[in-house]
Amino acid sequence: MEDHRIAVVIEDDDDIRGLIVALLGQSGFEVIATSNGTDGVTAAREFDPVLITVDLGLPDIDGYEVTRRVRQFTDAYVVMLTARTEEIDTLIGLDAGADDYLTKPFRPRVLRARIQAMMRRPRASQASVPASSATPATPAPGVPVVPAAAGGPSSGPGSVPGADAGRRLNLEGLELFPDLHLVEAEGRAISLTPTEFLLLETLMRSGRVVRSKAELSRIIRGDEPDHGNYVSAADERTVEVHLGNLRRKLGDSPKSPRWVQTVRGVGYRMAGSPQLLGWQPSGR
Incomplete structure (x- = not known):
């Protein structure tokens, strides 16, 4: 893994956002947290994170649109988090470009395991070794x-x-x-x-x-x-x-x-x- 890793957390629920920030911080990430989709997309563009977590139900633009927008300029790992449990929601999220999809409430260790699995996959910006x-x-x-x-x-x-x-x-x-x-x-x-x-x-x-x-x-x-x-x-x-x-x-x-x-x-x-x-x- 990279020595210096940045994660962007896009979540409007204060408690869940705090939980994710703490979990990622313990895992060695520098975390940039936002409470709406517009600021989240801006943060993803500005800080070039390796990981983005996106809540589906945001107050301005939904998580699907956030994922579509960030996929235009980043190959970061994207995990979509939502309280919706219908399969169609999962499929739309993956179709928008998410790498994984986790329903709320989730166990912190499950999110940590999913992220660890994703971080073992190559990204274009990591693949610079001749x-x-x-x-x-x-x-x-x-x-x-x-x-x-x-x-x-x-x-x-x-x-x-x-x-x-x-x-x-x-x-x-x-x-x-x-x-x-x-x-x-x-x-x-x-x-x-x-x-x-x-x-x-x-x-x-x-x-x-x-x-x-x-x-x-x-x-x-x-x-x-x-x-x-x-x-x-x-x-x-x-x-x-x-x-x-x-x-x-x-x-x-x-x-x-x-x-x-x-x-x-x-x-x-x-x-x-x-x-x-x-x-x-x-x-x-």
Whole structure:
């Protein structure tokens, strides 16, 4: 984790806001607290936090709109907090760009665990380590390893200077750079939330191996995919929403997928076998 981490808390209830501020302060965050959505968006823009908690029922603009606005300029982890318990509220929140959704009343240790799980996921602003100096990742079984070749991200819009030697996963025009937190589809830079990036990287590393919704849900929570921890229907639906958002951003049709394929009644996998470019073959 970063040595200096800033969190923005957007909550109009004084008691809950104080609780979250205390919890995050104990967890090592510098906390900026606001009581309405407009000030919250301003604080997120000014302080560039790694974490934002958003209450859904704010006095000016609701938490959905707050999340949509901050997603225009930040890849911070966003946790939506609300007293609403309907599944549709959860789905709308995730669709707006939230990484997680917690209903009130919540136990402080549950919020702390959710945040710790999210903080283990990469953010674009964290992924600044040059690929040549990064620790090699372990390729998924059955995924072909291709030595680094000339070129890398396209020179089109969204390309990252100096990334042409970066390690990447490639599948028919879709490229994911783990060390740079960068995704390109046909040379077009794709802006993903940390959760969407994690799901896409998991599927690309798995190749043609199907990953169930329960496995993907556990991965989002920071658990081992086969740990056996309980996964509810709402958790699985959350995975569906994140993957739906991912497909929409990629421009990938669920009916005729080029990249992300649904295996009905089982889960998800890639529609082809990604190559790992830039990884050194074993034994070298």
